[in-house]
Amino acid sequence: MTDPVPARLRPVPLGVAVVLLLGTLTAGLLVGAAELPADGVLRAVLDRLPFVAVDSGLSVVEQNVLFELRLPRVLMAALVGGLLALAGAGYQGVFRNPLADPYLLGAAAGAGVGATLVIVVTPADPVYSVPVAAFAGAVGGVFLAYALGSMAGSGAATLVLAGVAVSSFLAAVQTFLQQARAQELQRIYSWILGGVGTADWRQLAMVAPYALVSGVVLLLHGRLLDVLGVGDEEASSLGLSASRVRLVVLIAASLATACAVAVSGLIGFVGIVVPHVVRRLAGGSYRIVLPLSLLGGAAFLGLADLVARSVVAPGELPLGVVTAFVGGPFFVVVLRATRREVGT
Template structure:
């Protein structure tokens, strides 16, 4: 590839990235400005500006308004962006590994494992102070994926893609049965369990952000670094091997990083579906299929998408809130059907 061609290709990637950044900035600002407390937009903007180094502005919000903004709205907005970005990035990683646009972050049992971990904690610790459930959900998600990978590796050489998917389905079904049993044992906690299952970021705080941020950063760095390798892997394992690439190693590293991203998202938000399918698929439609652009755009697009969904969740029936998972399902359900129909037309032709 000539130098001019590389420059042209870099410019083509820069345009959608810039658009995605602007979209994310806009939705983040909306997440901070909108809320039940009715803070004035000018005061919110001045308070945010006052936090910029070497800038001193009187927001006029008062102590209560400042607390609402920086202890409730800002952590919630950042958490929605983090969770959406992680789910979309993980979904793109899974789709690259399995070469299937319908693969999602919960494919290998992360959701079911997180559900068991959270449900078990809610059942055994009804007075949980608020930080044990995320830790238990994170551990459960990791254990679910590990169990699926161990079973898949034991059943087939190298843990092939199809074998891993079947192992993930089996593990998810088993863990879902365990979760249902735990719910029936402690029926009085059903409302709290279902509230977690339906997903949301309303309880987000700085402590939760600090809890998951290191895992999110590591998984993001690893996945973004494997964009070119996923492009090579997309041509097939044999072709990749002829180019000196170990398909099994790339698959394992990407699966571990994507599962880590999924686990840290599910731990603090509950089960929010369709983000990992809708966003990467939309990115491919708009910007092409190269994972060097699909992965970063999925990260930014997923963050903006869930930020917007959270805005809808807390305004459409205000002062009450819809579960965030319900909002994404309203969007993702029809989108999933459209993807299925498009895939079927491609097979028929």
């Protein structure tokens, strides 16, 4: 029997996504509180490429602003957005539901508990301990939800209910921790609302290996998710273990989500909005949805971060607020479209 969905990623949508991402990255480097000449910025970036030597004309201070502040931030926004969108597409493929998002199984609640715990017990600003704790909490939350779902029964519905239960419990734990140290609420809420303003090369290096592994695994499972979409019985007839594919995709998507929230806080709607737009514009095959979600999510969050640091300059909006402004109304549109599709 042949593959039921022989779709391929076409050059045009791929090219459009790459151009959008490159444009967003370029704009992120050019726009900021410190005014840098556009030609100098572009020459400075070219000068860092192998076998290229170009005099940028930028001063030492300007180069530090570009390479120590803006470039890590732009890359972090792209990395976080790409991971969240890719993880969201993976969850939607596993649960066969366009409303599934990366936080479905308790990753957000677990990360919140981990970050809050470090913030309330650490007197100084824990720049690097918070990402580690948030990563561990996100992984732990998903593991707890999966373990609870496995004990309660089998099936996607049971796993979702387990995720809801774990999220509610962990949210209660986080609230208790917040009330115990009310003086730290500002720092806690600053993390919860999300942002990449503190991104640096060390944080990028810290999450890059996990992001690479999870991203590659998810991209390689596009065809298998397409096969799952036709039903478990049909997948079994093709020699595919549906439960094994779901487990691998859930682990990879959860790892990608943990990486994202560890360095950015809780940024919502990216995992729903981007895969849904990709599916509407480029087709429903996960061989198309997964790679375009990765590129589209990177561009989307890069643009959102640009808005966050430009609208109220020299101040900044929380990145989660910007994505909520876009994602909130869009979520209503998705709900209405989904309702029409199911005929209710």
